[in-house]
Amino acid sequence: xxxxxxxxxxxxxxxxxxxxxxxxxxxxxxxxxxxxxxxxxxxxxxxxxxxxxxxxxxxxxxxxxxxxxxxxxxxxxxxxxxxxxxxxxxxxxxxxxxxxxxxxxxxxxxxxxxxxxxxxxxx
Numbered sequence: 840x841x842x843x844x845x846x847x848x849x850x851x852x853x854x855x856x857x858x859x860x861x862x863x864x865x866x867x868x869x870x871x872x873x874x875x876x877x878x879x880x881x882x883x884x885x886x887x888x889x890x891x892x893x894x895x896x897x898x899x900x901x902x903x904x905x906x907x908x909x910x911x912x913x914x915x916x917x918x919x920x921x922x923x924x925x926x927x928x929x930x931x932x933x934x935x936x937x938x939x940x941x942x943x944x945x946x947x948x949x950x951x952x953x954x955x956x957x958x959x960x961x962x
Contacts, residue, residue: 841895841948842872845938848950853878854889861923869919877934887932890920892956895940895948908937908956917959935959 846856854875861871873891892908916935924930937956942948 841940842893844940844948845891845893845950846873849873849875849891849938849952852952857888858923861919863919863922869915869917869922871916871919871923874923885931887934888924889934889936890916890923891936891938892916893938893940913957920959933959 842859846859850856854877856873857876858874859872861874863869871890872893873889875889875891877887877889879886892912894908913935920933920935924933934955935957937953939951939953940948941951
């Protein structure tokens with residue numbers, strides 16, 4: 840449900856869904872909750888491909904949803920993103936975002952969109 844809320848929110852911000860729940864094949868791979876495309880700021884720019892991790896927590900104890908994305912999770916997301924990009928003829932500009940969903944999902948949860956939440960080394 841948090842993922843659906845995040846998707847709807849990001850679509851209102853102008854992002855277009857490319858793939859939902861993208862997983863690499865085999866064991867030990869990675870997964871990306873949402874892969875979306877952000878429109879270019881000008882006609883001369885390329886669109887940005889955005890790899891988005893959605894995290895939900897009922898409360899902010901221990902730092903909340905965004906703080907729960909550790910180094911291992913980031914590595915798996917980056918691995919999946921690289922695998923996804925291998926399918927493309929040309930690598931577009933890319934970014935890694937996080938949507939943090941805090942609170943009760945049925946009673947107005949708070950969504951926070953963190954653009955550029957982390958980077959991939961030599962991406």
